[in-house]
Amino acid sequence: MTDPERERLAALRAAVPLLATRAYLFSGGIAPLAEPVRAEMATWVDRWAGDPLTHRADYFGDWGRLRTEFAGLVGAAPAEVAITENTSRATNLALRLLGLPAGSTVLVDDTTYPTMAWAALRHGLRVRLVRRAPDEAAVDAFAALTDPGTSCLAVSHVAALDGYRHDLADLAGLCADRGMRLFVDAAQSTGAVPVDMARDGIDALVSTAMKWLLGPPGIGFLAVREAAAAGTPLDVGYVSARIADSYQLTELPPVPSGAAGTEVGLAALPLLAAATAGIRLVRAAGVDTIADRVTHLVGRVVDGLARRGLTVLTPAQPRWRAGVVAFAVDDAPALAGHLREHGVDVWGYPSGRVRVDPHGFNDDDDIDRLVEGIDAWQTRR
Known part of the structure; x- marks a missing residue:
């Protein structure tokens, strides 16, 4: 070094x-509070107490800065990123956006975070469990259980149970060869190891601010590559509809496709700048x-x-x-x-x-x- x-x-x-x-x-559980993160949270509260309209005027400034920082961290375009409240919410949104065929199969292994499997079942997909040998590449085990009805591999990049780390390049190669999507829970890797969606062949990625990214609880991240966003956002709200002073109540407004369309209402505003500060600390190091x-x-x-x-x-x-x-x-x-x-x-x-x-x-x-x-x-x- x-x-x-x-x-x-x-x-x-x-x-x-x-x-x-x-x-x-225990940064993989909750990060300790860094001074720049604390300072941003304190600044938001102080401004709220002294002049609330200063926040009203910049609702989307902090939001956009956080989106841009996370996108840069994981090799995505800002338009491919959405801010959510946690990784589990992001996981459900990702499956909606991927638009996997109903009844198709999602492969998981025994270290996949359970929300990924449960969300797949909730979305009308089948889940097949792959058993891999310890200290070995998982790609062969996944390949052995792949069939024409398999639409997606859903894995935790780094497992919370035992720390096993998948080789994403190997899994991406299998997905490209078999016409499947690669969906990655990166809550235990973003900030601790390099992750790049384009380089690693990741179609959808979810994570959180509160662990290796040194941010506060209450902020999650969703990133779906534009080419993989075959589904449409299910919910709608004034943020995703981009409404101003006038609108029609009897007509559905246009909603952006992809990740941007999943941000239906205000995010946790006091946390946005703090989460940005955490990512900037990581990127500066x-x-x-x-x-x-x-x-x-x-x-x-x-x-x-x-x-x-x-x-x-x-x-x-x-x-x-x-x-x-x-x-x-x-x-x-x-x-x-x-x-x-x-x-x-x-x-x-x-x-x-x-x-x-x-x-x-x-x-x-x-x-x-x-x-x-x-x-x-x-x-x-």
Whole structure:
């Protein structure tokens, strides 16, 4: 890593005050608050208190800036992006816009986020589950279950359960060969690893601001390539209809096609500029630089867990993982609570799984604190 890259990561770390006292290692759940994000939220509230009309005059300015930032991050055109309230809402909208044939089959694997499968079923599609072997490419398993009635592959780029990372280029090649759409939930990858819809052959992508993009909860993202938007938006509202002072109540107004037509009413206005600030922090540090740091830290976490005899659920090979590390432990919530007492923030699930998600602002000292806390836990037991 070059000196300028280290300086950018140091600046990113300095923007997160919490890191001065804690090793925060759960960015895949909710990002810690960065100072520029907090400042934008405070500015919005202050302006609302002092002069509400200043916001009224710029409703769509913050909206457009956020759309442009996210589009630039994922290699989409701004017109192909919509702002939603969360990833699940974006997922349902994406399936509507893709316009997949009724009764056709959507392939998912056992790491696909459940909303993708449930939304497909709700939209009158069939869902077929593909089982892949750990630490192996999924493309062959998907290919084996593809038939003429298969219209789409729906995958989580990086799985929330175990951190498995799909090779999108391989999946895109299969989709192009078989005439299928590639639909990607990138909530655990945007901001942590490079994602480019054009390069990676992604037809539809959904994500969230509140994780690796360092933004606030309440903002989701939908991106559908213009060429893939065969369906039409179902809902309509004054934003999507672009109405002004006059309108007809007995005629349906024209509504834009594609992602733009799904924005039917006002977004969460106090959050738009804050979400933009989060993405700008990520882009200023450089997603490639963040990805390199994350790869290094994840490797240290995986090695440290293995040396302590813990069962690591995340793939051993670096090419099949990104920023999410999961490991098995009998009393996961208790271990997470113990680590919090030692200034280390992770997440423990009642099912017996702990998640550790280092971001680009984390460093080796944070990982040292994690493994020292685990050592203390094992000694105490």
